Amino acid sequence: MRGTFGLPKPDKQAVDRVKELARSALQAAPDTAFAVNEIACNDPGCPGLETVILVMEPGQKTRALKVAKPIDEVAEQDILAALDG
Numbered sequence: 001m002r003g004t005f006g007l008p009k010p011d012k013q014a015v016d017r018v019k020e021l022a023r024s025a026l027q028a029a030p031d032t033a034f035a036v037n038e039i040a041c042n043d044p045g046c047p048g049l050e051t052v053i054l055v056m057e058p059g060q061k062t063r064a065l066k067v068a069k070p071i072d073e074v075a076e077q078d079i080l081a082a083l084d085g
Helices: 012-026 076-084
Strands: 033-040 049-056 063-067
Touching (some): 012 033, 012 076
Antiparallel strands (some): 049 063
8 A cells, every 4th residue: 555655655553653752752742643654755865765753732833853764763862853953
């Protein structure tokens, strides 16, 4: 099955794992929602695949965190670094 941008749809377990890492890294409230996608980056400086995490907090603008790694390689420290960048 194809997901966003024509790439194979990421494994649900991988998506759920990254959502939980983001929730922990951000110390997010229970009503904060997350969307996680793996996209192809065609920019010459990109590694090929990157993970985009949308953070949707009630009453706040949606934030997009970009991690220059495939979804299976994302760690909590990558999410923390994306917050600073």
